[in-house]
Amino acid sequence: MYSQFVDTGVERMRCAEELPELERAFQDKIDSDIKIEPKDWMPEAYRQTLVRQISQHAHSEIVGMLPEGNWLTRAPSLRRKLILLAKVQDEAGHGLYLYSAAETLGASREALIEALHAGKAKYSSIFNYPTLSWADVGAIGWLVDGAALINQIPLCRCSYGPYARAMVRICKEESFHQRQGYEIMLALCAGSAVQKRMAQDALDRWWWPSLMMFGPPDAESIHTQQAMRWKIKRHTNDELRQKFVDQSVPQADYLELTLPDPALKRNEQTGHYDFGAIDWSEFWSVLKGDGPCNRQRIATRRQAYDEGRWVREAALAYGAKQDRRRAEFS
Amino acid sequence: MNRQQALFEYLLRLGDNALILGQRLTEWIGHAPALEEEMGSANIALDLIGQARGWLAYAGTVEGAGRDEDDLAFQRDVMNFRNVLLVEQPNGHYGDTIARQYLFDAFHYPLLTALSACTDQSIAGIAAKASKEAAYHRRRSAEWVIRLGDGTAESHAKLQQSFDTLWPYTGELFALDEVDHTLRRTGVAADLTAVRREWHEHVTRTLAGATLVPPQEGWMQSGGKQGRHSEQLGYVLAEMQFLPRAYRDARW
Amino acid sequence: MQDWPLWEVFIRSRRGLAHKHVGSLHACDAPMALANARDIYTRRSEGVSIWVVRSTDIIASAPGDKPILFDPSEDKVYRHPTFYEIPDEVDNL
Ligand SMILES: [Fe+2]
Ligand SMILES: [Fe+2]
Numbered sequence: 001m002y003s004q005f006v007d008t009g010v011e012r013m014r015c016a017e018e019l020p021e022l023e024r025a026f027q028d029k030i031d032s033d034i035k036i037e038p039k040d041w042m043p044e045a046y047r048q049t050l051v052r053q054i055s056q057h058a059h060s061e062i063v064g065m066l067p068e069g070n071w072l073t074r075a076p077s078l079r080r081k082l083i084l085l086a087k088v089q090d091e092a093g094h095g096l097y098l099y100s101a102a103e104t105l106g107a108s109r110e111a112l113i114e115a116l117h118a119g120k121a122k123y124s125s126i127f128n129y130p131t132l133s134w135a136d137v138g139a140i141g142w143l144v145d146g147a148a149l150i151n152q153i154p155l156c157r158c159s160y161g162p163y164a165r166a167m168v169r170i171c172k173e174e175s176f177h178q179r180q181g182y183e184i185m186l187a188l189c190a191g192s193a194v195q196k197r198m199a200q201d202a203l204d205r206w207w208w209p210s211l212m213m214f215g216p217p218d219a220e221s222i223h224t225q226q227a228m229r230w231k232i233k234r235h236t237n238d239e240l241r242q243k244f245v246d247q248s249v250p251q252a253d254y255l256e257l258t259l260p261d262p263a264l265k266r267n268e269q270t271g272h273y274d275f276g277a278i279d280w281s282e283f284w285s286v287l288k289g290d291g292p293c294n295r296q297r298i299a300t301r302r303q304a305y306d307e308g309r310w311v312r313e314a315a316l317a318y319g320a321k322q323d324r325r326r327a328e329f330s
Numbered sequence: 331m332n333r334q335q336a337l338f339e340y341l342l343r344l345g346d347n348a349l350i351l352g353q354r355l356t357e358w359i360g361h362a363p364a365l366e367e368e369m370g371s372a373n374i375a376l377d378l379i380g381q382a383r384g385w386l387a388y389a390g391t392v393e394g395a396g397r398d399e400d401d402l403a404f405q406r407d408v409m410n411f412r413n414v415l416l417v418e419q420p421n422g423h424y425g426d427t428i429a430r431q432y433l434f435d436a437f438h439y440p441l442l443t444a445l446s447a448c449t450d451q452s453i454a455g456i457a458a459k460a461s462k463e464a465a466y467h468r469r470r471s472a473e474w475v476i477r478l479g480d481g482t483a484e485s486h487a488k489l490q491q492s493f494d495t496l497w498p499y500t501g502e503l504f505a506l507d508e509v510d511h512t513l514r515r516t517g518v519a520a521d522l523t524a525v526r527r528e529w530h531e532h533v534t535r536t537l538a539g540a541t542l543v544p545p546q547e548g549w550m551q552s553g554g555k556q557g558r559h560s561e562q563l564g565y566v567l568a569e570m571q572f573l574p575r576a577y578r579d580a581r582w
Numbered sequence: 583m584q585d586w587p588l589w590e591v592f593i594r595s596r597r598g599l600a601h602k603h604v605g606s607l608h609a610c611d612a613p614m615a616l617a618n619a620r621d622i623y624t625r626r627s628e629g630v631s632i633w634v635v636r637s638t639d640i641i642a643s644a645p646g647d648k649p650i651l652f653d654p655s656e657d658k659v660y661r662h663p664t665f666y667e668i669p670d671e672v673d674n675l
Binding site for chain 3: 040103
Binding site: 062065066069072073074075076077078079080081082085086088089092093095096099109134184187188190191192194195300303304305307308309310311312313314315317318321 | 363581
């Protein structure tokens with residue numbers, strides 16, 4: 001998802017008796033749904049995994065501003081411009097809440113951002129695809145924010161207090177993102193033939209990458225088992241993906257758009273939709289940096305950060321002067 | 331020029347100032363120097379574009395030709411825009427943006443305050459709401475001017491340069507023409523001399539707090555309010571208006 | 583370069599309610615911390631008043647002190663009204 005592949009640093013699951021006493025007490029707390037707070041004792045692996053997961057999530061929000069941000073200056077009406085601006089602003093806020101949550105674990109925002117810019121940190125593969133038409137803004141809101149919401153709602157109950165609280169705030173704000181995207185699609189599909197084609201084209205390009213957002217199948221993975229035991233992940237990737245497909249099919253039907261998957265079919269036995277095979281080689285290559293926009297996205301972020309350095313330095317210097325002046329005064 | 335024509339022009343000036351500056355600010359989104367600044371500049375852009383909707387919708391009503399806010403925003407060419415040249419100037423570096431914003435905010439707030447007492451109830455209503463927003467904008471941009479002016483040697487030099495470059499665009503803010511004269515008679519237009527006084531006081535105080543030197547008074551640019559713009563505006567409009575112009579009858 | 587200092591943000595959501603911790607942010611000085619708090623944490627009319635405090639100025643109790651600080655109050659049940667048995671017929675108590 002926004003953190004598609006998180007290494008827990010764990011090689012083997014241990015049973016309760018194997019855990020040292022502190023760690024057993026920690027796991028007991030989690031098992032009885034007691035939240036972990038910043039100053040509590042926690043296993044180093046838990047802390048590091050969380051920093052990794054939360055910062056990947058934060059990076060995704062920030063990089064995720066860029067594809068839609070492309071269209072801020074070109075939104076086709078003042079109403080749409082305001083909506084999109086409020087939406088992209090929310091994503092900046094989400095990044096900020098999440099970096100703050102990571103900071104409660106002892107990480108510094110500066111260091112996390114530098115890791116992103118150095119290509120050492122991951123972020124969601126989805127934001128490495130280009131936004132080519134206005135319909136892409138609709139498709140992103142509908143599918144990408146829709147998928148994000150499916151993943152994020154369970155995280156509101158995750159074991160780490162600051163992360164859970166950030167997710168509650170984020171999910172509350174997210175609730176309009178998907179709707180505004182779908183509304184754009186509705187307008188396009190009710191519009192001219194050209195607009196409808198634009199909508200279909202966007203769906204064709206965003207559907208498979210949206211399914212990849214949930215990450216590779218991970219039910220067997222040791223990292224998933226560990227993350228679930230720590231309650232920082234609450235469902236497997238495939239469970240969430242299935243939920244997303246099931247909810248999207250009728251939504252696409254209503255728009256009279258065709259999902260680009262000939263194998264998509266309702267399975268009468270399970271009540272779910274079966275869907276075609278995902279091209280995981282594409283996913284891995286995008287995640288490793290070889291997607292259509294990976295290099296541009298990072299270059300854009302790095303440029304903004306570098307060009308803003310003198311501003312941040314000036315503000316810091318001014319703040320220090322103010323502190324000194326106040327100290328001299330009192 | 332009759333009263334209705336003057337009113338239409340006046341509303342376009344108010345609306346286009348807010349729209350073009352809001353549009354310029356959205357160019358920063360995703361590229362601001364800090365995450366906190368993304369949030370702040372987005373809020374200001376949201377305020378300004380929201381205000382533009384109010385002014386332009388009312389302009390359309392006054393005109394009576396069936397044009398709505400979007401027709402006015404997306405279907406006019408450069409010569410029909412009535413914003414001051416200051417707001418269409420490019421973003422430059424963050425100091426340029428802050429200086430432009432502050433010089434405008436220091437004008438915008440007293441202007442809107444004056445207009446909240448306008449005899450035209452629709453103008454008074456929009457202005458009363460917008461002046462609260464503008465009060466915050468002015469406070470925020472003034473604080474930034476002081477931070478950058480009194481920050482590091484580098485930021486000080488940069489910001490001084492920004493003010494020197496933008497200064498010739500400030501004269502136009504207070505220039506009166508037939509539109510103002512026509513509307514002043516009925517108590518609609520704001521008294522720009524009083525607005526100028528407050529602007530000048532505030533700017534002098536802020537520049538002093540920022541350890542910046544007030545730029546030399548001299549030749550001033552003009553023309554934006556009458557539709558004679560700088561080369562910059564064409565590019566702004568080309569980008570902003572692309573979709574409604576490429577797909578003439580589409581609804582979005 | 584170091585980050586701007588970290589601040590904790592407390593918001594009063596309605597008159598009559600106490601300020602509640604809502605999150606944190608970075609700012610170089612107090613006015614900026616207030617402005618940023620407003621721009622980040624009150625975008626949906628969440629507040630009527632803001633407090634910002636430098637995170638380093640907050641003195642927190644240690645989680646390990648829970649037994650000595652908070653456990654001793656657990657058996658002082660007589661501090662709670664439900665501890666007392668009053669006949670049903672007696673009103674206004
Ligand atoms: Fe988000
Ligand atoms: Fe979102």
